[in-house]
Amino acid sequence: MTEYKSRFLELGFYVNDIRFQFQNGRFVTDDPEVISVLNTLVDVERVGQTVESEKPEPKTEEPEAPAKSARKPSAK
Structure with missing residues (x-):
């Protein structure tokens, strides 16, 4: 693959009547x-x-460690 860049963002051109x-x-x-x-x-x-x-x-997927739940004291 060959890459080209243009100073115009959406420059159009034709090759064999194809745009x-x-x-x-x-x-x-x-x-x-x-x-x-x-x-x-x-x-x-x-x-x-x-x-x-x-x-x-x-x-490459690494196994995720189980999320630790933060325990909160109950407000009784």
Whole structure:
């Protein structure tokens, strides 16, 4: 995946009559045709290539300790 950023938050561009648009100034793709068009745009900067950064990291769950209840004296 290749990531690009734009100085415009929602810059739109066309590749083969298909419209693409940046979201919050960021666009990620792995399509070589889209990459070649993005490399020619003036207001776009290539940030770099990300390797599987879109997948969330698996979380290791630790067993939770049982919650201790705070005892309060009864007001009799």
